[in-house]
Amino acid sequence: MSLLVVGSIALDSLETPFGKKEDVLGGSATYFSTTASFFGPVQLVAVIGEDFPESHLQFLRGRGIDLEGLTREAGRTFRWKGKYGWELNEAQTLDTQLNVFESFSPNLPAAYRETPYVFLGNIHPELQSRVLDQVKAPKLVAADTMNFWIQGSRPALLKTLQRVNLLFINDAEARQLSGEHNVVKAARAILAMGPSRVVIKRGEHGALLFDQDHIFACPAFPLSEVFDPTGAGDTFAGGFMGTLASSGSSGKVDQQLLRKAMVMGSVMASFTVEKFSLERLREVQRPEIHARFAEFKKLTHFDDLGPLGG
């Protein structure tokens, strides 16, 4: 089943302890759609400027991503400049130039309006709502957000959350949104805001999936080299939603499928951070993806307790 993503396409300039890159392909919708394209059809709604390289479009098209919802506007493409220290967990934003993204108003082609799986990337919550006004009867709506909207557009965000089934959020943002320091309490508070499921992302410490009745803890893949964490969260969401959409023909999004989706999100994110930008996602092959999924089993499996003592 197909999957719709609305978000940013950017040209990123990155500095990490391992090197520097200028104007490389980035943006939430880019990471998400590239990742999800490994699992099934993806429809992309985003905006680019006149300067956006044709080669990047060819890459996205080459991944089979439906670009009917992609518009090119007069002006420059959204640019983000960030720097990571050794912690590699949080980027320091050096510069943001919204450019054409400033007046982005997502308009869904007719063919996109019946799409069952929807991912609202990290854009203004009012724009996220506007997307939902246009889709007819989505089976599952997931969203991402960030500190900027939690602080600056809280009422709009709370309104959007009422219409969202699953929220992806990092731990610091979950605390900020909920006002709860403890991660379990924060998750419960967010579940009371609308979403029936929340995924709390914890960078190198993995991610937690909460619903009313279950908690699932998924580790991050222990990597000895992390080059560039940019896009890890959107890649995670892409692997997660791609897994749901590609398995959802039975119509059942149950715990076991959600857990597989969590692991696949972690698998894909573990590839993304191994190189700059989308370099690793460009080259990774399905057998590697399946092999790393199996590695997650080995990483987390343990036997039942059995007899102990004495």
Next chain:
Amino acid sequence: MSLLVVGSIALDSLETPFGKKEDVLGGSATYFSTTASFFGPVQLVAVIGEDFPESHLQFLRGRGIDLEGLTREAGRTFRWKGKYGWELNEAQTLDTQLNVFESFSPNLPAAYRETPYVFLGNIHPELQSRVLDQVKAPKLVAADTMNFWIQGSRPALLKTLQRVNLLFINDAEARQLSGEHNVVKAARAILAMGPSRVVIKRGEHGALLFDQDHIFACPAFPLSEVFDPTGAGDTFAGGFMGTLASSGSSGKVDQQLLRKAMVMGSVMASFTVEKFSLERLREVQRPEIHARFAEFKKLTHFDDLGPLGG
């Protein structure tokens, strides 16, 4: 099979966001031995002062802990005073009074010298070595250490590590000891120092077990209330070593047993932090322990990937 622990017995004064306690039972050997006593026989080597309450000794005796190696010296018992903020991950030490612990020189009763499982609590690495001089042919020697020894007694610590099979260490200390920021690289560097296994503890983010060929990631149990993290690390070690010692009659310490030990360490630590001092460990019952072990299965289990895509 029996298990020997050498470490501190303390009277702790604690301040957390949830309350204050003065002169409560604490110390690495106390948390370790109390926890390990759920699994099998434990021998304790430690020192207390004249002021150590008889009721605490009765408690330890009541848990079946062998106190032949416990000596009472003239002077006051070791005291530690610490404070936790909302993060609850790291204590701020407000005061340390070594008292009788300052001249602690562990002397093993004859009956302890053939004990197969040895845990060297967080004491001076030279004292740890002195304990190893006294044990005959231990099957497995595990140790804990801390930033204070890593910085101040590095040569002695490196010497001890040559004789240690398994090191418990937290992530910040692993970085400090190895000089590697990345946790996988840090673990590999520590494996090159002597231990064939290293457990890297990450507080609320769980723990990682490394050997040359495997990594096992164990989450922490997601608790909505964490009252007092004091002793969580030693409780983890107690659950871990207790599991090994009680299952080790076959003589085989393999991956699956080590993984069960990791989970049991996490189970026991999750109880300890639910109340102040050893309050929760005093009341917890075996059925609760087994039930929480089963909860860890539910928390981490996921199905094989199966068919995906399209």
